[in-house]
Amino acid sequence: xxxxxxxxxxxxxxxxxxxxxxxxxxxxxxxxxxxxxxxxxxxxxxxxxxxxxxxxxxxxxxxxxxxxxxxxxxxxxxxxxxxxxxxxxxxxxxxxxxxxxxxxxx
Numbered sequence: 001x002x003x004x005x006x007x008x009x010x011x012x013x014x015x016x017x018x019x020x021x022x023x024x025x026x027x028x029x030x031x032x033x034x035x036x037x038x039x040x041x042x043x044x045x046x047x048x049x050x051x052x053x054x055x056x057x058x059x060x061x062x063x064x065x066x067x068x069x070x071x072x073x074x075x076x077x078x079x080x081x082x083x084x085x086x087x088x089x090x091x092x093x094x095x096x097x098x099x100x101x102x103x104x105x106x
């Protein structure tokens with residue numbers, strides 16, 4: 001038995017409101033939150049490259065998905081199309097942003 005708990009608590013009826021159980025589920029919730037953050041922020045690497053969807057890219061660039069589609073149609077942004085799925089290589093997007101960077105003149 002863990003020494004953090006008294007003999008009285010160790011021998012009592014365990015319910016969902018028992019401090020040990022509340023603490024346990026709180027720890028589980030914390031781990032699940034961290035795993036979800038990792039899942040959201042992690043992208044699988046394919047051949048050393050990261051690929052993102054049109055939804056992710058439009059959110060990052062703060063533009064509509066329709067505007068992003070127009071950029072693709074105009075040849076401004078390279079993309080991969082597999083069936084109906086469009087993917088963008090992060091390194092391509094970074095290169096485009098760097099190439100279009102304008103320094104302030106003040």
